[in-house]
């Protein structure tokens with residue numbers, strides 16, 4: 460084996476253990492944060508064009524630390540996935556999102572379905588239907604008001620298990636969407652083997668759509684597949700009017716993205732449900 464110089468070696472190990480310590484500290488902080496109610500949700504509206512009707516919202520998790528710092532999911536979801544804390548997070552998000560729909564309902568808004576992200580990296584997927592039905596029962600909202608967005612997974616290697624799981628969820632009546640379609644594992648294989656309701660076109664293909672012929676071709680193909688298979692379709696990450704127009708032109712009417720709205724606090728999101736304009 461190759462020998463490191465003494466100083467090189469100690470530099471290496473110090474870095475490694477520093478990183479491990481940092482990770483451990485963050486894991487503890489996250490564990491504590493979940494327990495102490497430091498997680499909260501924002502809701503990004505989804506619209507149907509050309510009328511611009513509000514058709515749903517996506518619940519996105521944030522972590523406000525005791526010092527006020529707000530952490531974005533990319534900063535803690537990967538760690539949560541590695542440590543198994545993701546199960547607790549996703550279970551909490553599901554319940555909280557359903558509670559919010561209930562609250563909107565109780566405030567006489569006209570709530571639209573809420574979508575939650577479920578990480579397929581969690582190891583105890585078989586418990587998912589249980590936490591879904593618990594959230595529905597606790598809050599009393601109809602299953603049609605909840606949609607689950609699935610992203611890439613190791614789990615989908617075990618096809619039989621996955622099929623059983625998705626069938627159970629479908630039987631509960633919740634909507635099932637393939638998130639980030641066209642990237643990672645979220646591929647054609649999903650559609651060939653599982654029963655989803657909706658395909659969500661990944662932001663990567665939506666960005667600069669008007670000026671990228673390859674992205675145009677890919678998006679058109681995805682839209683064609685969705686129509687042929689009878690799936691619902693939504694594009695994420697729409698940032699410009701030009702992107703929206705190309706999508707609409709191609710036959711994709713449902714959209715989500717900064718052009719229409721950033722993720723919003725629940726109270727702000729509720730103003731869209733009244734049909735009142737934002738601000």
Ligand code: C2E
Pocket residue numbers: 503518519520531532533536545548549552576577578608610638639662695696697698715716717718722
């Ligand atoms: P995602 O499910 O693809 O969610 C969309 C992300 O894109 C959100 O970032 C959203 O704020 C952002 N976004 C929306 N519109 C635009 C746009 O027009 N342009 C750009 N550049 N970005 C846009 P966020 O909230 O930081 O979430 C990042 C990812 O973290 C999500 O990606 C999702 O995979 C994961 N995530 C968020 N909340 C949860 C959760 O509760 N559970 C799990 N397991 N994962 C979550």
Ligand code: CA
Pocket residue numbers: 517576608638
């Ligand atoms: Ca999503």
Ligand code: CA
Pocket residue numbers: 638639659661662695
């Ligand atoms: Ca997505």
Ligand code: CA
Pocket residue numbers: 639661662663695
């Ligand atoms: Ca994405």
